[in-house]
């Protein structure tokens with residue numbers, strides 16, 4: 001097999017794209033590419049079955065795994081014993097320093113929801129991780145502000161891109177390689193030994209898994225990669241995001257498949273909502289109200305998080321909470337409201353038994369820590385709280401029709417405005433943005449465009465009168481586009497044009513595409529377009 005680097009070689013990229021690292025990626029690809037493609041085919045077939053009337057259920061063929069009380073996941077690895085606060089964010093140089101210094105126990109270094117996968121962002125992110133581990137990442141920005149690593153740093157946990165994405169910057173035998181294998185493989189190759197030397201290990205978050213078979217693929221990759229690199233089996237640890245409706249039915253099996261490498265489960269609430277709409281968008285009893293009304297306390301979301309805690313604790317695994325979208329603001333009133341809401345969200349999670357949770361901003365580390373400190377006392381986690389009281393059925397997980405709330409004109413406009421602005425930022429190389437005082441990333445844009453598709457598909461009535469039609473959406477899109485480009489440059493305008501076309505293709509087509517990111521990446525984010533801020 002032959003590899004080719006298609007992406008341009010910027011300053012120091014040769015330190016990441018070494019012949020040995022690329023040989024490792026080729027070995028991963030030759031061993032696992034076919035299985036990845038087959039699993040993506042089964043995703044398509046499953047969605048087609050749901051569209052034609054089938055509903056998911058707990059699997060009869062794996063009942064033995066669920067009823068066998070004897071198995072547990074591996075004990076927590078060094079650096080992952082206390083996970084009360086985890087900060088997430090992209091891997092540019094400034095964010096890397098700020099996240100590591102934030103006071104959080106863990107930093108989720110994100111190549112997924114919070115990163116626009118330009119070639120630059122991907123390879124520069126890997127360089128920043130190496131530089132952080134070598135403690136040579138300090139720099140002064142153009143304003144003269146100094147960035148330097150402190151003494152107490154968060155444990156790095158890398159989130160590679162999901163199975164659905166490819167990386168066009170590296171071709172193997174003329175075809176693009178899996179993006180998951182690139183992000184996982186480059187980090188493992190360059191940083192596993194460095195992490196072990198520091199007394200920690202190579203840790204990962206696994207995004208957007210749909211089934212335990214996908215977890216098995218990751219586990220087999222871990223076993224192969226550890227053997228290839230001469231690392232003891234069990235060195236790698238991975239926390240799996242439960243952020244698809246299908247994975248919610250296979251949480252126990254996912255832990256089982258990964259048990260020697262598992263570091264628990266996380267409640268990826270935003271992609272979870274996206275997955276529910278994507279899989280059951282055609283069904284009229286699955287029409288959800290405004291995005292803002294789909295809170296963590298509506299019945300189907302509550303069922304999923306309660307089951308997640310119970311499943312993890314039965315198997316000795318950490319249960320990690322999700323992301324509240326509120327972020328600090330310079331406006332004191334908005335800021336106070338954000339803090340109150342984040343506190344309430346973390347209190348619910350800590351009270352339910354989660355062992356820690358996520359924050360999107362260093363300014364939220366304190367509130368999350370305070371809430372979990374209060375519940376944990378001098379314990380590192382609350383795994384001993386088994387939550388045997390939780391009984392969740394398939395019907396509970398699918399009780400989407402019990403979600404209170406309305407579809408409003410404001411909710412429709414918000415979905416269009418947020419999706420358009422987010423995709424515009426993403427095409428410019430930025431994968432997480434603050435919009436109207438909320439943190440927005442790829443998962444929000446996916447929910448927003450899927451909800452619009454769902455509402456148009458069903459001609460959903462608006463609480464304020466009228467109903468959602470293709471023509472109404474196009475007219476709001478045109479208004480929002482006008483707002484976005486006002487006063488912008490020609491380049492901004494062109495990007496906004498591309499974002500509007502992506503929105504039309506992924507929210508207004510006859511079918512509902514599985515991801516906007518695959519469409520947008522294929523059309524617009526080639527390696528040759530991949531320039532982003534370096535901070536270097």
Ligand SMILES: CC(=O)SCCNC(=O)CCNC(=O)[C@H](O)C(C)(C)COP(=O)(O)OP(=O)(O)OC[C@H]1O[C@@H](n2cnc3c(N)ncnc32)[C@H](O)[C@@H]1OP(=O)(O)O
Nearest residue numbers: 088089095098099113114270323360361432433439441443
């Ligand atoms: C659905 C999911 O998957 S959730 C997980 C994925 N999403 C994320 O990870 C989003 C992470 N958050 C972010 O990217 C950012 O907080 C944003 C884009 C939302 C807002 O960032 P900014 O506009 O820079 O916010 P703000 O100006 O308040 O930031 C203040 C400082 O905190 C830093 N900061 C903010 N968020 C983070 C973060 N997550 N990690 C590290 N540093 C951060 C900023 O870099 C800035 O640093 P500086 O003072 O040295 O310049």
Ligand SMILES: O=CC(=O)O
Nearest residue numbers: 268269270271443
């Ligand atoms: O990745 C997290 C989510 O909520 O989506």
Ligand SMILES: [Mg+2]
Nearest residue numbers: 113268271443
């Ligand atoms: Mg997600």
